[in-house]
Amino acid sequence: MNGVHDLGGTDGLGPVPVPASEPLFGADWEKAAFGMFSMPFRAGFFGVDAFRFGIEQMHPAAYLLSPYYEHWAHTVEHYGVAKGVLDEAEIDERMQYFLENPDAPMPERDDPDLLAFVDAVVKAGAPAGRPSDKVAKYAVGDRVTVIDDSPHGHTRKARYVRGKTGVIEMAHGTMIYPDSAGNGGPEAPEHVYTVKFTNEELWGAEAAEPNGVVYFDVWEPYIEAAS
Amino acid sequence: MTVHIRTQEEIAARVKALEALMIEKGIMTTAAIDRLAEIYENEVGPQLGAAVVAKAWTDPEFKARLVANATAACAEMGIGGLQGEDMVAVENTDTVHNVITCTLCSCYPWPVLGLPPNWYKGPEYRARIVREPRKVLREDFGFDVPDSVEVRVWDSSSEMRYWVIPVRPAGTEGLDEKALAALVTRDSMIGTGAPKAP
Numbered sequence: 152m153n154g155v156h157d158l159g160g161t162d163g164l165g166p167v168p169v170p171a172s173e174p175l176f177g178a179d180w181e182k183a184a185f186g187m188f189s190m191p192f193r194a195g196f197f198g199v200d201a202f203r204f205g206i207e208q209m210h211p212a213a214y215l216l217s218p219y220y221e222h223w224a225h226t227v228e229h230y231g232v233a234k235g236v237l238d239e240a241e242i243d244e245r246m247q248y249f250l251e252n253p254d255a256p257m258p259e260r261d262d263p264d265l266l267a268f269v270d271a272v273v274k275a276g277a278p279a280g281r282p283s284d285k286v287a288k289y290a291v292g293d294r295v296t297v298i299d300d301s302p303h304g305h306t307r308k309a310r311y312v313r314g315k316t317g318v319i320e321m322a323h324g325t326m327i328y329p330d331s332a333g334n335g336g337p338e339a340p341e342h343v344y345t346v347k348f349t350n351e352e353l354w355g356a357e358a359a360e361p362n363g364v365v366y367f368d369v370w371e372p373y374i375e376a377a378s
Numbered sequence: 379m380t381v382h383i384r385t386q387e388e389i390a391a392r393v394k395a396l397e398a399l400m401i402e403k404g405i406m407t408t409a410a411i412d413r414l415a416e417i418y419e420n421e422v423g424p425q426l427g428a429a430v431v432a433k434a435w436t437d438p439e440f441k442a443r444l445v446a447n448a449t450a451a452c453a454e455m456g457i458g459g460l461q462g463e464d465m466v467a468v469e470n471t472d473t474v475h476n477v478i479t480c481t482l483c484s485c486y487p488w489p490v491l492g493l494p495p496n497w498y499k500g501p502e503y504r505a506r507i508v509r510e511p512r513k514v515l516r517e518d519f520g521f522d523v524p525d526s527v528e529v530r531v532w533d534s535s536s537e538m539r540y541w542v543i544p545v546r547p548a549g550t551e552g553l554d555e556k557a558l559a560a561l562v563t564r565d566s567m568i569g570t571g572a573p574k575a576p
Contacts, residue, residue: 159481159533161505167497167518175419175493178386180393185418185493186411187396189460194405199537203483210381217383219484219499224393227400237399245395250387257394257408258401265410273417276489278463279537307535309481311508323464323538343536353508360512363529368536 153301153310155211160311160354177218184220187227189272190265196230199277200333204305205229281340283325287371289344293319294377297346297369305333308373316377317348320366328370341370418493426457427490427541428562430467432555435546444543445469452490462489462539468532469543470569475523476542477515477569478532479507485534487541491567498568508533519570542569550576 158164176182188202197205205226206214214222231237249255289295299314307329323343331339345366350359384392400406430452434441444451448467452458458465465487468476480486484499497503506514511529515521523529532540544566550558553576565571 157482158501158505159508161501162509164502164505167502167506167514168500169495169497169518173496176415177496178390180390182415183397183406183411184393186406186414187393187400189414190406190410191400206483212381213383215501218386218389219496221384221389221393224389224396227396228392231396231400236403236405237396241399242392242395245398246388246391249391249394249398253387253391258398260401260404260407262404262407262410265407266413269410269414270417272460273414273422274459276458276460276463280464307482309533309535311481321466323536326537343538345538358509360510360529361525362527363511363531365508365531365533366540367533368538370536 152207152303152305154207155214156207157309157311159309181218181220184223187223189269191227191231192277193265193268193272194236196227196234196236198327198332199279200305200327200329201230201335202226203329204333207305279326280323281325281327281338283340285325285340285342285371287322287342289319289322289342289371289374289376291319291322295319295344295346295369295374296377297373298375302330304330306330308369309367311353312346312348312367312369315348315352317346317352317367319344320347321345323368326370328372330370330372341372344369344371344374346374418488422459422489423492424490424562424564424567425559426492427487427564427567428559429555430455430457430490431543431562431567432559434467434543435550435558436555441469441543448541457489459489461485462487464537465490465539465541466532467541467543468530470545472545473526474528474530475569476530476532476540477507477511478534478540478542479504480534481505481508482533482535485537485539487539490541491564495564507531515570519565521571542567544573547573547575 206222296316325340327338328341350363448465486494561574
């Protein structure tokens with residue numbers, strides 16, 4: 152989707168706000184929201200690609216203006232409701248309760264397996280590499296062009312590289328294809344490559360900064376041999 | 379256009395509602411939430427990446443392995459895991475400066491850098507670092523990269539996680555690994571700053 156999340160090259164947003172220091176979590180609710188990737192992932196709400204697509208479906212103005220971890224709460228709500236595990240009216244009602252009782256305690260429940268899962272998943276991760284018989288169509292050194300289209304749904308084909316030509320710098324083997332998995336489809340692994348684009352290719356000779364390149368990772372269906 | 383931008387109070391209440399409901403439905407617990415936060419507050423952070431960099435600065439064979447396969451080299455030190463399942467460490471030199479970003483979301487190599495700062499996840503950095511990296515580094519981070527040095531921006535669009543091996547500062551010849559690690563900052567491994575001077 153051509154969403155506001157696809158920020159590369161957007162002008163007019165102003166300086167990067169860089170504080171001298173900041174806490175890792177700005178508020179207690181941010182800690183809870185941070186738990187809303189790994190734990191609902193374990194419960195089967197989403198993989199990482201679908202998780203991102205849920206965030207991308209926020210209203211663009213809300214996406215830009217909300218604190219980061221609200222994005223996570225949004226996608227959890229999106230999939231929790233879609234799966235019938237959560238109910239919008241129930242969330243609204245409970246939200247109203249916590250607005251009126253901000254210090255009300257959380258329900259108490261123990262789950263040693265979940266606690267063990269947290270430590271295990273941080274250590275082991277969730278690799279995206281998947282075996283596949285697919286033979287790579289391209290190799291390091293090949294010149295390729297990113298196909299210039301605007302697919303609906305989730306994609307990692309950022310607008311600023313569409314139609315641009317670069318050189319394959321690395322080949323990473325086959326990994327989960329976000330344009331399938333992120334849209335509710337199978338993992339459908341595809342070859343992943345790192346493509347190097349010059350600043351001039353991306354932004355034009357006049358706007359480009361001198362002596363620079365951008366590396367961008369693509370899945371094989373995103374590219375074709377450069378003409 | 380109708381969109382409601384929530385206040386902090388509303389966000390907190392919304393998240394608490396989701397948390398409470400997911401606790402009741404067997405998906406979350408407060409103990410697991412606290413443990414996950416604690417891991418990234420106290421255990422997994424940029425001190426791990428700094429230790430890897432310091433080892434690379436003092437052990438050329440390790441550095442060669444790190445550049446060839448960062449995931450495997452970090453695993454030698456017991457470092458790896460979530461959001462760093464497949465890592466690539468890119469090396470700064472006198473003629474190349476690297477910087478990482480994720481223009482589409484907030485991808486970041488958690489096992490070596492911990493959780494990203496807010497500015498890394500925010501729209502300004504993600505929008506501008508691919509288009510005008512020298513200007514962003516100079517004006518927003520006070521870090522000047524001369525035109526003679528190539529700027530390489532790594533946009534983490536796949537599940538590969540990139541991070542930067544900064545140049546070892548001058549005057550550190552006598553320092554051991556531990557002293558060197560203390561010079562390696564988070565920003566020097568993002569590419570938005572230099573390591574500290576000895």
